[in-house]
Amino acid sequence: MNRRTALLGAGGTVAIVASGAAGFALWSGASKDSWKEAIKTIRDPIEPGLTGQDAIHELVRYATLAANSHNTQAWRFELAPATITLLPDLTRATPTVDPDDHHLFASLGAAAENMVQGAPLLGLSAVPRFDADGDGRIVLALSPGAVMATPMAEAIPKRQCTRSLYDGQPIPAANLEAMAAAARNDGVDLLLLTERSAIDAVGALIIQGNTIQMGDRAYIDELKQWLRFSYAEAVSSADGLFSHTSGNPVLPGPIGRLLFDVVATAASENTKYLAQIASSSGLAIFVSTQNDRAHWIAAGRAYQRFALQTTVLGIKHAFLNQAVEVPKVRQRLAEHLGLGQRRPDLIVRFGYAEDMPSSMRRPLADVIV
Ligand SMILES: Cc1cc2nc3c(=O)[nH]c(=O)nc-3n(C[C@H](O)[C@H](O)[C@H](O)COP(=O)(O)O)c2cc1C
CATH class of the missing domain: 3.40.109.10 (NADH Oxidase)
Structure with missing residues (x-):
């Protein structure tokens, strides 16, 4: 290879990498927009005044906003007129980091708690029950309750795990x-x-x-x-x-x-x-x-x-x-x-x-x- 072909070769590589990067930028720009849109929809605050199936679906959406290990979302929801049943989805277990499903059940607990906290936004009360001898399901009994927007309920769509450096200031x-x-x-x-x-x-x-x-x-x-x-x-x-x-x-x-x-x-x-x-x-x-x-x-x-x-x-x-x-x-x-x-x-x-x-x-x- 003479000097000219070596330069051409190098230039060619740079050009391909550069055009690849531009392609990635365009492509990721489009998917960045759909990611932003999805995040916004997922975390929309619940609209007050919803009833029936619409209210139940919104409560399930709030349940899914709970923290959960590796964000595997190892849960499924079974709906009945006066109950929401939260079932473990063991196809999404992480047996190496979590061999006894401890984190999986802690995540189910977090999702159940979001429903307990979120239910009053919709004029509902949600009371969870877990049968220690059962198959791992948590059954939430729903009943009419006072409409209430507590600060903790309003925090459900805003909560996140923030994996950055903090400022070290003491907490009052x-x-x-x-x-x-x-x-x-x-x-x-x-x-x-x-x-x-x-x-x-x-x-x-x-x-x-x-x-x-x-x-x-x-x-x-x-x-x-x-x-x-x-x-x-x-x-x-x-x-x-x-x-x-x-x-x-x-x-x-x-x-x-x-x-x-x-x-x-x-x-x-x-x-x-x-x-x-x-x-x-x-x-x-x-x-x-x-x-x-x-x-x-x-x-x-x-x-x-x-x-x-x-x-x-x-x-x-x-x-x-x-x-x-x-x-x-x-x-x-x-x-x-x-x-x-x-x-x-x-x-x-x-x-x-x-x-x-x-x-x-x-x-x-x-x-x-
Ligand atoms: C039981 C449990 C264990 C978790 N373990 C870790 C962990 O060790 N490290 C970590 O960075 N996040 C951990 N998480 C946080 C999840 O990764 C996080 O909740 C998930 O990615 C969803 O993100 P979000 O909480 O910001 O909505 C854990 C969450 C739960 C509920």
């Missing part, structure tokens, strides 16, 4: 008390850590858990199934963890997946999480008194109320569950916190920050059976 004591009061639930205790040394000690265990997970090929493979890198992937799947929501670049899916393997190492992720922990005003740890489905659901309900209350107060939050997901680290955390036989369920950091882009949800037609 009255707000911490309001967050703790909102989380109060039978069978679940809440530990709020705001002392830097206490936060850092749990932070060290989060890093231990993360190091083990990032070294586990099965964990990474399962996680990658739920990662979405482009607007088009986010919109077409309507589930999973879209890079944009965590402040990561939006890329064509195949490139995102390749880059993820190179960029997301235990060291880089640990550095990121240490910075996030250092920027947070505190950690909330949800601890159930018994280790069974009923209590995992209760922990999910307690988290969801906590999250709605923090949203009302203009406080952001995000999960850092690595230390409760790896069994031997969870054991160390339980010992460190003096929990005896009680299970630490969920770890959430909180503090002040701006909103991040919101996550997708599947349409009602996909979740109503």
